[in-house]
Amino acid sequence: MLVSEETTFILTLNPQLRDAFIAEATAEGLxxxxxxxxxxxxxxxxxxxxxxxxxxxxxxxxxxxTSMRAGIGIPNEQVEAESDAWCAAILRKA
Structure with missing residues (x-):
């Protein structure tokens, strides 16, 4: 038989927050x-x-x-240029 281990956790809340928390728990049936x-x-x-x-x-x-070191990647300047072109195309459609 499994025994559930529980512990007490004390949480200090301001009264308004505590009351709202209790109300929400109750509203959800918890x-x-x-x-x-x-x-x-x-x-x-x-x-x-x-x-x-x-x-x-x-x-x-x-x-x-790793891909850049292996010569497989795309240079940052090319990525930025393509990104700028993509953004400009989107803005033209808007």
């Missing part, structure tokens, strides 16, 4: 503990996603640098 746990889980998931995104970005940067 206890304040359930809502707080859901919010913590959501926050942790967002932070993990941000870390994953940063790792992916760094990998992409390194791949770009």
């Amino acid at each position: 206890t304040t503990s359930q809502l707080a746990e859901a919010l913590v889980r959501e926050y942790l998931a967002q932070r993990q996603q941000a870390r994953d995104d940063e790792v992916l970005f760094q990998q992409m940067v390194e791949e770009g640098r």
Whole structure:
């Protein structure tokens, strides 16, 4: 049988925020503990996603640098010129 380990987490809020939090939890049919746990889980998931995104970005940067060193990449000046042309074309359509 699995035993759920729980701990007490004390959160200090101003009275208006506390009352609004309790009202929202109640409106959703949740206890304040359930809502707080859901919010913590959501926050942790967002932070993990941000870390994953940063790792992916760094990998992409390194791949770009590697391709440039290998002579495969596009020079920055060319990228900027193409970007300027693309933006100008979009603005003409607007």
